Amino acid sequence: MSGRRIWAMATRYWYLLRRSVPRLLDLFYGPAVNILLWGFVSQSLQNNSSGAAKIGAALLAGMLLWDVMFRSQLGVSVGFLEEVWSRNLGHMFVSPLRSHEWLLSLMGVSLLRTAAGLAPAVLIAWFMYGFSLFDLGLPLAGFLANLMIMGWWVAMLIVAGILRWGQGAENLAWAAVFVISPISAIYYPVSVLPHWLQPVALSIPAAHVFEGMRGVISDHVFRTDDLMDAFGLNLVYLALSSLVFLLAFQNARARGALLQLGE
Amino acid sequence: MPPESADSVVDVRALTKRFGNSTAVDGISFRIGQGSVTGLLGGNGAGKTTTIAMLLGLLVPTSGSIAILGTDMVRHRHSALQEMNFASPYIDLPHRLTVTENLTVYAGLYSVRHPKARIAELAEALDFADFLKRDYGSLSAGQKTRIALAKALINQPRLLLLDEPTASLDPDSADRIRQYLQEYARESGATMLIASHNMIEVERLCGDILMMRRGHIVDRGTPAGLIAKYGRETLEEVFLDIARAEPTAPDEIERAP
Numbered sequence: 001m002s003g004r005r006i007w008a009m010a011t012r013y014w015y016l017l018r019r020s021v022p023r024l025l026d027l028f029y030g031p032a033v034n035i036l037l038w039g040f041v042s043q044s045l046q047n048n049s050s051g052a053a054k055i056g057a058a059l060l061a062g063m064l065l066w067d068v069m070f071r072s073q074l075g076v077s078v079g080f081l082e083e084v085w086s087r088n089l090g091h092m093f094v095s096p097l098r099s100h101e102w103l104l105s106l107m108g109v110s111l112l113r114t115a116a117g118l119a120p121a122v123l124i125a126w127f128m129y130g131f132s133l134f135d136l137g138l139p140l141a142g143f144l145a146n147l148m149i150m151g152w153w154v155a156m157l158i159v160a161g162i163l164r165w166g167q168g169a170e171n172l173a174w175a176a177v178f179v180i181s182p183i184s185a186i187y188y189p190v191s192v193l194p195h196w197l198q199p200v201a202l203s204i205p206a207a208h209v210f211e212g213m214r215g216v217i218s219d220h221v222f223r224t225d226d227l228m229d230a231f232g233l234n235l236v237y238l239a240l241s242s243l244v245f246l247l248a249f250q251n252a253r254a255r256g257a258l259l260q261l262g263e
Numbered sequence: 264m265p266p267e268s269a270d271s272v273v274d275v276r277a278l279t280k281r282f283g284n285s286t287a288v289d290g291i292s293f294r295i296g297q298g299s300v301t302g303l304l305g306g307n308g309a310g311k312t313t314t315i316a317m318l319l320g321l322l323v324p325t326s327g328s329i330a331i332l333g334t335d336m337v338r339h340r341h342s343a344l345q346e347m348n349f350a351s352p353y354i355d356l357p358h359r360l361t362v363t364e365n366l367t368v369y370a371g372l373y374s375v376r377h378p379k380a381r382i383a384e385l386a387e388a389l390d391f392a393d394f395l396k397r398d399y400g401s402l403s404a405g406q407k408t409r410i411a412l413a414k415a416l417i418n419q420p421r422l423l424l425l426d427e428p429t430a431s432l433d434p435d436s437a438d439r440i441r442q443y444l445q446e447y448a449r450e451s452g453a454t455m456l457i458a459s460h461n462m463i464e465v466e467r468l469c470g471d472i473l474m475m476r477r478g479h480i481v482d483r484g485t486p487a488g489l490i491a492k493y494g495r496e497t498l499e500e501v502f503l504d505i506a507r508a509e510p511t512a513p514d515e516i517e518r519a520p
Binding site for chain 2 (some may be wrong): 009012026086090092093095254256258
């Protein structure tokens, strides 16, 4: 493992980002527009129902935290796609760069991109709707960590899919999280889901994060078991998705796909 | 440098690559001695690119072995990759990064100690100082070829694999690049393997030629030796003889054990 190579790849994404207005805008506008939309929805709820303040807060917190997972995932998978689009994979992997060093650089960049994208949305929520994400207190750190990790392993599966099926599968980078979202209990509790679907939802780390988040907002109770379940599941999925990624990478080397991707 | 030399930089044995039912490279064996400049010639589909991709570790062989600088490339390629590099006009660099940014990233990947000095040195030698700050994507094909070569030389490799090193260059620029490559090989003692369709370039740069056809190495020798052997006047005529010859079985000529 070489910190220098990880830094070199992180620098490569920074070079790309700092001079690209569309990429910079892409960091901010999604979370900002979303928080405006959901902020007005939550205000409307609060105006029409005296007991809905907590629901409004849960909606805003849910939106912001879900965006953390989405941005974390995008940071890794779009970073990979940047190499596919520029047909640079061949050069990268004739260098001493190892696939896990590259992944680590992508994860580091995704962390920074997520923080940069989330900050304006958090500020908008505070200034316009009087909602502070930091009211979640210390558990917020655990929620954020779990959602970041979930974003990374989802991204690794997406990258594995693109390595296996080619650039035609790149839409997965934007679409995959929408498949998971209905059963991630972002805006409603797991108990709302049909009985048979609840075990599926509880196998997703994000569902435990959002259950925990609602507990803090509604009852001012932080259930550590929710957080531990999320960490445990994330650990298992991270290990499995790393294995899937490595197998897909080996398979791509066997097929010569590292040279062909992007053509 | 004779290919049987004990200090082989490249040692390929019974190397085979199959894609489904198609065999791209069929059990080839060869060695390349230290400091030699070897040309890898063959028509389209002969297996040159597949062979180079396997030497670089980008492609996993179906069977056979590759040792580069004494390292088993199939199992432990990363230690050898630090000492190697590669340029091809058919693999791009990021378009939206400037030339300097691209080279800085690769200097980091190869752990080059003084990247700024090395980039300045290459810019001077390969004549691209004027467009260091330009986006790579805005360069002409010939300029990109020079940058790809600079990337390949950034770590002062002991083994340099080049695919069409002067593609898209005007005769003057191509001549300068060839001269630089000759000087680099002489001064550094680096070993080079060059795949090219430019026979003048191969005759000028290479002391040893591997001729490939349909996944086999069908002949090997010095440019003059091959010209004499086939009773021709130029290497291009030899190339055409080999490329158009009817396949015979077995048609492979190999010197390595």
